[in-house]
Amino acid sequence: MNKILIIDDDRELCALIKRSVQSENIEADFCNTGREGLQKLKEQEYQLVVLDVMMPGMDGFETLEEIRKENSLPILMFTSKNDSASKVRGLRAGADDYLTKPFDMDELIARIASLIRRYTRFNQQIGAVQKLDFDGLQIDLENRSVTTENGAFELPPKEFDLLLYCAKHQGKILTKQQIYEEVWGEEYFY
Structure with a gap:
């Protein structure tokens, strides 16, 4: 519950x-x-x-x-x-x-x-199938791949992390600082 x-x-x-x-x-x-x-x-x-x-x-x-x-x-x-x-x-x-x-x-x-x-x-349980579905886009968290109507492909690591972070926060306003610190894991300097 x-x-x-x-x-x-x-x-x-x-x-x-x-x-x-x-x-x-x-x-x-x-x-x-x-x-x-x-x-x-x-x-x-x-x-x-x-x-x-x-x-x-x-x-x-x-x-x-x-x-x-x-x-x-x-x-x-x-x-x-x-x-x-x-x-x-x-x-x-x-x-x-x-x-x-x-x-x-x-x-x-x-x-x-x-x-x-x-x-x-x-935030599914560990071991569960980890795929996120959006309109015409599927993000496979386990294999770190993306599938569209044009087929499946892999993104460079930072691009995948960036896409995933934005997907998890859809509809939310994100600052450059939030994105940088989360995706790159470093302190943001303007």
């Missing part, structure tokens, strides 16, 4: 989200500070984090940055601010999706289910 972690200082909202996702067979834990959330992530495995931006002490952006240092699970952020600057900042820092409060609970649940589905698709 999938399990999510809700990090928000609004206890009533956390309890409401927990009840709502449980009706969809998704377990949920919640905590009310960024530090508590980081501790829970060390203690248990989750498939997604729901993270509020506005929290006392360590805010959502700081918590997001700490999570991204060690974890690649999907993060859905929400805030009561309706400005695009906060959304852009969160997405650039590594958030996978964003909702503005107040939000529709059905939409939140649909976004959570979608992010979990995509995350588990790209």
Whole structure:
């Protein structure tokens, strides 16, 4: 069963989200500070984090940055601010999706289910067939090959790694720094 972690200082909202996702067979834990959330992530495995931006002490952006240092699970952020600057900042820092409060609970649940589905698709168990299918393109992770309607071929190692990284983060805005540090495994210098 999938399990999510809700990090928000609004206890009533956390309890409401927990009840709502449980009706969809998704377990949920919640905590009310960024530090508590980081501790829970060390203690248990989750498939997604729901993270509020506005929290006392360590805010959502700081918590997001700490999570991204060690974890690649999907993060859905929400805030009561309706400005695009906060959304852009969160997405650039590594958030996978964003909702503005107040939000529709059905939409939140649909976004959570979608992010979990995509995350588990790209993080299959070891030993499982590792192929990613896109419209007319198949990426074979085990053999490091690509198949299109024109046939199968192998890419140079960095090109394959770049394609794979972009495929795993489809629909997400990636910075040059993120791509360089992940694919080349070196610190980015502008």
